[in-house]
Amino acid sequence: MLKSHLNFTLLEECRKCGACYEVCPSCIALPGYDPRAVIKDILEGSYEKWLESKHIWQCLECHHCLEMCYQHYGFEDAMTAMRTIATKKGLYPPQIKRGWAMFEKTGRLGEPSKPGRKKYGLPEPAKSGGDEIKKLLAILKNDTSGEKADKG
Numbered sequence: 798m799l800k801s802h803l804n805f806t807l808l809e810e811c812r813k814c815g816a817c818y819e820v821c822p823s824c825i826a827l828p829g830y831d832p833r834a835v836i837k838d839i840l841e842g843s844y845e846k847w848l849e850s851k852h853i854w855q856c857l858e859c860h861h862c863l864e865m866c867y868q869h870y871g872f873e874d875a876m877t878a879m880r881t882i883a884t885k886k887g888l889y890p891p892q893i894k895r896g897w898a899m900f901e902k903t904g905r906l907g908e909p910s911k912p913g914r915k916k917y918g919l920p921e922p923a924k925s926g927g928d929e930i931k932k933l934l935a936i937l938k939n940d941t942s943g944e945k946a947d948k949g
């Protein structure tokens with residue numbers, strides 16, 4: 798499953814290099830966050846244990862590693878792939894579930910703070926687009942059920 802998400806040839810280079818560890822804010826600030834260990838286990842086929850780890854959710858997607866990387870490939874890709882697989886298996890933190898439920902309902906991942914906006918003289922937040930999101934999700938759901946029916 799991982800091979801469809803990741804380029805193992807580039808990942809092998811990553812294992813040899815490891816330079817991003819020094820520029821990654823999560824590596825610097827969060828004890829135990831180390832994509833080098835995740836990449837090693839991915840390459841050795843023993844990544845399953847990371848799917849339930851909080852660490853795969855601690856990547857900030859700040860793209861520092863991508864920007865610094867001589868092969869424009871990064872720690873980030875490995876962590877994203879792990880989150881994608883974890884999500885497909887239902888192994889995500891409760892905050893993700895709550896965030897998704899809110900997105901489905903409102904089209905937002907959080908409510909803008911009205912007092913905060915007022916304090917800084919910002920206008921009323923734009924309409925969320927929640928109704929459009931619901932329509933799009935319904936279309937997507939129908940598309941997916943069609944695919945499932947085709948596969949029989």
Ligand code: SF4
Pocket residue numbers: 820821822823824832855856857858859860861862863871872873876
């Ligand atoms: S994208 Fe993730 S792995 Fe890459 S530097 Fe930022 S926090 Fe670290």
Ligand code: SF4
Pocket residue numbers: 810811812814815816817818862863865866867868869870871872
């Ligand atoms: S992402 Fe690039 S720079 Fe960072 S460790 Fe991997 S190969 Fe090295």
